[in-house]
Amino acid sequence: MADVLKKVPVREQEPQVRAKNFDEVCLGYNKEEAMDEATRCINCKNAQCVKGCPVAINIPGFIQQVKEGNIEEAYKIIGESSALPAICGRVCPQESQCEGKCIRGIKGEPVSIGKLERFVADYALENDIKPVGAEEKNGHKVAVIGSGPAGLTCAGDLAKLGYDVTVFEALHELGGVLVYGIPEFRLPKHAVVKKEIEKVKELGVKFETNVVIGKSTTIDQLIEEEGFEAVFVGSGAGLPKFMGIPGENANGVFSANEYLTRSNLMKAFDESYDTPIVAGTKVAVVGGGNVAMDAARTALRLGAEVHIVYRRSEEELPARVEEVHHAKEEGVIFDLLTNPKEILVDENGYVKGMVCVKMELGEPDASGRRRPVEVEGSEFTIDLDTIIMSLGTSPNPLISSTTEGLEVNKWKCIVADEETGKTTKEGVYAGGDAVTGAATVILAMGAGKAGAKGIHEYLSNK
Numbered sequence: 138m139a140d141v142l143k144k145v146p147v148r149e150q151e152p153q154v155r156a157k158n159f160d161e162v163c164l165g166y167n168k169e170e171a172m173d174e175a176t177r178c179i180n181c182k183n184a185q186c187v188k189g190c191p192v193a194i195n196i197p198g199f200i201q202q203v204k205e206g207n208i209e210e211a212y213k214i215i216g217e218s219s220a221l222p223a224i225c226g227r228v229c230p231q232e233s234q235c236e237g238k239c240i241r242g243i244k245g246e247p248v249s250i251g252k253l254e255r256f257v258a259d260y261a262l263e264n265d266i267k268p269v270g271a272e273e274k275n276g277h278k279v280a281v282i283g284s285g286p287a288g289l290t291c292a293g294d295l296a297k298l299g300y301d302v303t304v305f306e307a308l309h310e311l312g313g314v315l316v317y318g319i320p321e322f323r324l325p326k327h328a329v330v331k332k333e334i335e336k337v338k339e340l341g342v343k344f345e346t347n348v349v350i351g352k353s354t355t356i357d358q359l360i361e362e363e364g365f366e367a368v369f370v371g372s373g374a375g376l377p378k379f380m381g382i383p384g385e386n387a388n389g390v391f392s393a394n395e396y397l398t399r400s401n402l403m404k405a406f407d408e409s410y411d412t413p414i415v416a417g418t419k420v421a422v423v424g425g426g427n428v429a430m431d432a433a434r435t436a437l438r439l440g441a442e443v444h445i446v447y448r449r450s451e452e453e454l455p456a457r458v459e460e461v462h463h464a465k466e467e468g469v470i471f472d473l474l475t476n477p478k479e480i481l482v483d484e485n486g487y488v489k490g491m492v493c494v495k496m497e498l499g500e501p502d503a504s505g506r507r508r509p510v511e512v513e514g515s516e517f518t519i520d521l522d523t524i525i526m527s528l529g530t531s532p533n534p535l536i537s538s539t540t541e542g543l544e545v546n547k548w549k550c551i552v553a554d555e556e557t558g559k560t561t562k563e564g565v566y567a568g569g570d571a572v573t574g575a576a577t578v579i580l581a582m583g584a585g586k587a588g589a590k591g592i593h594e595y596l597s598n599k
């Protein structure tokens with residue numbers, strides 16, 4: 138019987154073992170463990186956890202079904218709000234959303250909502266439980282740009298309402314950051330992402346890969362020449378930022394996105410693929426977010442000594458606590474309060490080191506975090522052969538610059554209404570990272586849902 142104050146522990150690969158492989162770190166609950174953990178939910182009438190979930194899953198409802206062992210019923214309840222529960226159960230920041238609001242968390246640990254969601258979703262994938270789709274099509278054609286969580290959710294919701302939906306994806310694989318960004322050891326691609334996308338296909342959504350909107354065709358052409366009555370833009374924020382310091386163009390300097398794409402999408406970690414990647418023997422990842430942790434843990438698994446170089450202290454690290462904890466356990470070294478000044482390059486144009494300075498924290502800045510200030514005379518050099526810049530990303534301006542009347546803000550994010558996804562161009566809706574800048578899977582899914590609702594209202598009234 139579960140201890141009411143503590144989560145039923147979840148099984149994980151041992152740190153020394155997993156630091157050398159790309160298999161999933163967390164092994165999840167089995168049915169017995171899930172049913173045991175579900176008994177900790179007190180089924181609050183005014184459930185705060187639901188308010189903390191951007192797609193408002195009926196959390197107490199599905200957990201009560203798990204408690205009784207009705208896993209298929211639990212999956213149906215989750216499916217009413219989310220098309221990607223096996224993904225969300227793995228990568229959502231539950232500690233600041235549903236679990237952050239759980240009443241159990243006041244005196245002890247919150248209910249392990251994420252791990253229960255993951256258990257139910259994996260059960261549905263293993264047992265091929267089908268999602269419930271529309272009985273017939275309504276004859277309206279909608280285009281969705283991008284197959285990340287925003288696009289997949291919008292497409293799935295519209296298909297459930299009977300729309301004829303086509304998703305256009307620039308890459309050869311579907312899934313957006315779920316396939317090219319988040320590493321295999323946190324989110325398995327074949328066992329989870331592909332299978333969950335199959336469920337969206339089962340709703341009747343069509344997919345066209347290798348179509349770059351803005352180059353292969355444009356939004357205006359989709360509407361004027363191809364008969365699409367509405368378009369949802371879920372093209373993400375994949376354009377990396379750099380520091381602008383000397384030496385940044387050297388061989389061996391990557392953006393985190395490129396490094397992770399080579400490893401995840403192009404399988405550089407798998408010896409049977411010939412994708413080149415500079416594995417490096419000594420790697421520095423500059424930045425302290427989740428993406429930096431993913432890049433660091435990937436480089437570690439490729440055999441390198443890895444340093445996270447971050448200009449603030451541990452308290453300000455933007456990455457999830459769980460990710461920092463896993464990275465430390467696996468042997469990633471944290472060089473905190475450290476800022477790069479210059480990349481040193483050898484005579485062949487390859488990275489040979491990085492000049493850094495030590496920092497201390499001053500007064501809070503506009504973000505509310507204490508501003509890092511350089512310590513005079515603290516310059517030092519680290520020998521390195523690979524540097525991965527993980528400083529954030531912004532939306533690629535290709536779509537906005539090729540679409541008449543689509544307004545963007547100064548960060549090139551598409552201007553769209555939060556409730557409906559409506560943009561400044563008639564019939565065009567948008568959501569996810571393309572609108573907010575880099576955020577989270579579940580926020581992108583929430584925006585995809587809002588976009589589907591907005592498009593449904595628009596086409597119903599047209």
Ligand SMILES: Cc1cc2nc3c(=O)[nH]c(=O)nc-3n(C[C@H](O)[C@H](O)[C@H](O)COP(=O)(O)OP(=O)(O)OC[C@H]3O[C@@H](n4cnc5c(N)ncnc54)[C@H](O)[C@@H]3O)c2cc1C
Pocket residue numbers: 228229230282283284285286287288305306307308311312313314315318319320348349350351371372373374375397427428431533535536568569570571575576577578579581
């Ligand atoms: C390495 C990494 C780790 C992350 N870890 C987490 C995590 O643990 N938890 C979490 O919640 N969030 C995480 N995030 C953030 C999260 O993945 C994103 O917020 C989310 O994927 C955004 O979804 P989206 O659908 O808006 O965009 P994306 O997932 O970026 O998908 C956009 C899609 O649009 C396609 N596209 C772009 N331009 C065009 C075009 N012109 N024509 C056609 N297609 C186009 C892209 O190829 C892509 O497939 C992580 C991000 C990264 C990079």
